[in-house]
Amino acid sequence: MISVSRLSKIYRTDGSETLALDDVSFKVGKGEFVAIMGPSGSGKSTLMHILGALDTPTSGTYTLDGEEISKLTDDELAKIRNQKIGFVFQSYNLLPRTSALKNVMLPMVYAGIPKEKRREVAEKFLKDVGLGDRINHLSNQLSGGQQQRVAIARALVMDPSIILADEPTGNLASAQSEEIMAIFQKLHKDGRTILMITHEPEIAKYAKRTIRLRDGKIVN
């Protein structure tokens, strides 16, 4: 499913070079639930961005569903992000003053799915995350946990190959964190592939496998 081979990322700023990822290789199979852990500055965000097709590596290859992602153009990357990757961010990243339904429909808008279909699919996933009664609430009228559930529904509507979660409980109180993790567990049971970045060991425990990063290298 995911194959990362000898991946390196070097940031150049004002003549100085920072090696954010150093020769990272690993594989993630279909249906796995993997946590990526590491202290800040360990390169886990950089890895997440490359896996999410938001950034390209300096060297090495990244293959998703048999497709080499490292060398694609901006618009091809946009299509990969749209079709194959479902993002869940720490700060939810919903469109402000926009209804839950519209937020969830957004990826389908870019995929060119017709309006009726968009609505139907978005409603279904909002029901799945327990927000069937709040589809017309504006994003800023929802609690943090509810907003994150909208974000999860949004990550699922395009039926992506992988779900990338970046500190999905980082902004939430513990009760809400558990609700969110329960949803991830259910998704895992349904056979979805999940990669989750976290620095909290309690959250990482939900995953079945952990990749630890330190100074841009895997240290398992």
Next chain:
Amino acid sequence: MDFQELIASSFEALGLNKTRTALATLGIIIGIAAVITLISLGQASQKAVESQIQALGSNLLTVISGSFRPGDFRSASGTATTLTLEDAKSILSSGKVTGVKNVSAEIQRREAATAGRKSANTAVVGVLPSYKAVRNVTMESGVFISESDNASLAKVAVLGPTTASDLFGDTASAAGKSIRINKISFTVIGVTQSKGGAGFGGNQDDTILIPLSTAQKQLFGVTYVGSVSIEVADAKQMDAVRDQIGYLLISRHKISDPANADFTIFSQQDVLSTISQVTGTFTALLSGIAAISLLVGGIGIMNIMLVTVVERTREIGLRKALGATKRAVVSQFLIESVILTIAGGLLGMILGTVLSFVISKLINLPFVLNLGSIALAIGVSGGIGILFGWYPARKAANLQPIEALRYE
């Protein structure tokens, strides 16, 4: 990415900050309104001048004393005193000039006329009876000046409808009453019908016509005439008649070199084209100034869109993360700026139309609504939206999704 969705979301985005949206649009509204108003008033004044000159008669040649050529003012036209009533009579009677139907001679000055306690400062014109035919004058009431009035230096006056209402309140009751011009009492014998049109070049409805002889001897104390009007029988012969009159007057005035002629002959067509040229230049100049305000409005739109792009950096990052292509982001921001400018264009068009209607009523011009200039205004405003929205939209589309998502 469907278009309908883009437009709907653009409206939503613009609705989020209504004050800013309104202010951004205001620049375009003012620009478009100014362009439409000026173009339509320019055309209206041109039309007014044309209809006024048509009302004078298109077969009309006018001789004025003094020479006038473009760029060469030897003596101010109309102020020289070389043209006489005998010149006018010879044009009609001389065998050297053919095809002349009627000749009239006039002298004109602005004088204050009073009737009871009312007064009007108006053009007092001394005319011959033939003036009625030459200038297509029709009477609303009473009679026109006759040969015997002119021969006997009668103190009679024919009023234009505007002057009649100024002095007597209405046009119907003027006939038979008396007015005073320069302390001399005149009896009103008739009121002419309105010729309409005004604005530039003097109002033909705001005049007092008196016999030429009375004007020369009693009122102004002069022996010359200001102008001679000639009605040509056939419009095709205008140029030939003009030449014949020229030669006649040159020999009568004993001028050896035609370049030194002390008179000028012009047709209504000459006046028409000169005035059209002047109003056209004036309209173009004013429209140019209005176009600058449009440009400033466009820069205002660009400014607002740039601020919007910065403010919505995170949103753009998110949209790109969810699969928006550069094209989708460019379209979104371009559509927003085009909606702003087209809305501004439409409102400006309404405002401009209302303004030009009100102004044309106020200064008594015909109201001309030019569909071409309206289409132009909408097209131009849409074009401005694309032109000035392009740079901010490109800027938004080129944001890197990670940078944009990190932006706080």
